[in-house]
Amino acid sequence: MKFNNVLENIQIYEAGKPIELVVREYGINAEDVVKLASNENPIGTSPVVAEVIRKNASKAHLYPDDSMFELKAALSDKFDVNDKNIIIGAGSDQVLEFISRALLDEDSSVLMSAVTFAMYEIYAKQMGAKIVRTASYTHKYDEFMEAYRIHKPKIVYICTPNNPTGDATSKAEVLRIIESIGKETLVVVDGAYMEYAAAKDVAYAITPQDLLGYENVIYLGTFSKAYGLGGMRVGYGIAQEALIHELYKMRPPFNISTLSLAAAIEASRDNAFVKKSIVLHQEQIKRYEIFAKENGFSYIESYTNFITYLFDEKYDSAQIADALLKRGVIIRNLTSYGLNAIRVTIGTAKQNDTFFRHFSEVM
Numbered sequence: 001m002k003f004n005n006v007l008e009n010i011q012i013y014e015a016g017k018p019i020e021l022v023v024r025e026y027g028i029n030a031e032d033v034v035k036l037a038s039n040e041n042p043i044g045t046s047p048v049v050a051e052v053i054r055k056n057a058s059k060a061h062l063y064p065d066d067s068m069f070e071l072k073a074a075l076s077d078k079f080d081v082n083d084k085n086i087i088i089g090a091g092s093d094q095v096l097e098f099i100s101r102a103l104l105d106e107d108s109s110v111l112m113s114a115v116t117f118a119m120y121e122i123y124a125k126q127m128g129a130k131i132v133r134t135a136s137y138t139h140k141y142d143e144f145m146e147a148y149r150i151h152k153p154k155i156v157y158i159c160t161p162n163n164p165t166g167d168a169t170s171k172a173e174v175l176r177i178i179e180s181i182g183k184e185t186l187v188v189v190d191g192a193y194m195e196y197a198a199a200k201d202v203a204y205a206i207t208p209q210d211l212l213g214y215e216n217v218i219y220l221g222t223f224s225k226a227y228g229l230g231g232m233r234v235g236y237g238i239a240q241e242a243l244i245h246e247l248y249k250m251r252p253p254f255n256i257s258t259l260s261l262a263a264a265i266e267a268s269r270d271n272a273f274v275k276k277s278i279v280l281h282q283e284q285i286k287r288y289e290i291f292a293k294e295n296g297f298s299y300i301e302s303y304t305n306f307i308t309y310l311f312d313e314k315y316d317s318a319q320i321a322d323a324l325l326k327r328g329v330i331i332r333n334l335t336s337y338g339l340n341a342i343r344v345t346i347g348t349a350k351q352n353d354t355f356f357r358h359f360s361e362v363m
């Protein structure tokens with residue numbers, strides 16, 4: 001069988017290892033495994049949302065409301081936008097896929113920072129498009145402008161806060177990049193961790209409303225991180241109506257499940273849960289910063305729910321990740337991103353205790 005040529009260049013996305021795998025391979029009890037690898041919310045699913053999921057279980061035979069009227073109404077309220085400015089995806093990942101399919105072909109390129117969310121590259125390669133990266137992992141205006149002038153990319157990705165590095169780009173800097181890019185290029189502002197950045201420093205807070213005046217910009221958000229619904233797969237894109245209308249042409253019907261829809265509607269109103277998640281996070285991330293300073297490790301200042309520890313030549317992040325895994329601590333090794341670094345999702349106090357204990361021993 002001859003597959004599409006574009007497949008030759010695509011590396012399969014490697015997700016954070018599941019707890020079940022560690023139980024199977026290393027014989028560790030599931031309760032003793034600590035998973036800090038996928039930036040999930042450590043306090044779990046909001047009890048109110050879990051109750052709504054249970055209540056809707058008996059409606060699993062019904063397709064969801066394909067207009068997603070109630071969810072869009074909740075998001076319209078939250079962000080002060082019109083429902084026609086919103087498209088819902090099975091995770092914001094699916095919105096990224098719609099965007100790539102709507103805009104890219106073999107003659108186009110996409111521009112992104114040196115180290116950023118892996119799916120931008122994968123979706124672009126599926127369309128045969130070329131990948132252009134700036135030299136820095138942070139989003140530097142001059143580097144983006146130079147690459148933009150040379151390559152005239154169809155899409156520019158600004159992931160802020162950035163995954164897997166944790167750094168963020170200020171609102172002023174993002175707007176400066178947007179203002180300097182022509183209307184034939186789409187700028188995607190991926191705010192998967194925006195709730196954390198906004199709580200940390202208002203200069204980094206970007207809302208969909210800040211971007212809605214630009215016809216060539218889309219804001220992406222997700223329920224997977226601060227809202228604690230990674231397993232339900234709900235995300236959204238917010239942009240001018242004409243752009244959303246085009247993306248709708250790529251959308252399959254009923255693209256999120258009946259239970260996901262009910263969960264996201266409830267979660268979008270559950271501000272107390274997000275607030276609680278952020279308070280816990282802000283307490284716990286300080287421990288990671290102090291731990292690094294006390295032990296002479298460097299880290300990237302984080303605006304997300306994870307922290308990236310950077311190592312010098314004395315250490316190999318792949319070996320560290322492997323040794324931790326054998327002890328039941330799942331974190332993310334960043335070798336494949338070209339960094340000698342690990343990314344650790346900030347857990348609960350207890351999970352973090354376990355991480356520090358094993359990490360100290362491994363080092």
Ligand SMILES: *Cc1c(COP(=O)(O)O)cnc(C)c1O
Nearest residue numbers: 091092093117163192222224235
């Ligand atoms: C987690 C994440 C997403 C999307 O996650 P979904 O679960 O598909 O909504 C998008 N961008 C970045 C940078 C992420 O880290």
